[in-house]
Amino acid sequence: MRERNFGTWLRKELHEMERSNEWLYRRIGIATGSINRWSNGMEPCLGTSIKIFRLIANQKQTTRIQVIEQYLEYLGC
Numbered sequence: 001m002r003e004r005n006f007g008t009w010l011r012k013e014l015h016e017m018e019r020s021n022e023w024l025y026r027r028i029g030i031a032t033g034s035i036n037r038w039s040n041g042m043e044p045c046l047g048t049s050i051k052i053f054r055l056i057a058n059q060k061q062t063t064r065i066q067v068i069e070q071y072l073e074y075l076g077c
Helices: 006-016 021-028 034-039 046-060 064-075
Strands: none
Touching: 006 021, 006 034, 006 046, 006 064, 021 034, 021 046, 046 064
């Protein structure tokens, strides 16, 4: 089983929303290799995490709190 971390969760969310990594890069201005680094265990800074939670919440028409709770549930917290 693949390790669960921010990067794997984010890839899952993008897939479910039918969005690409490039879409995310353009929307919040992150480096193109960021998602790959996160999938390998590095974590984004808090400011970037918040931007991503906000963007996903807007796309899913839900709240940031619900997105954060889904992320924590995915991690098994």
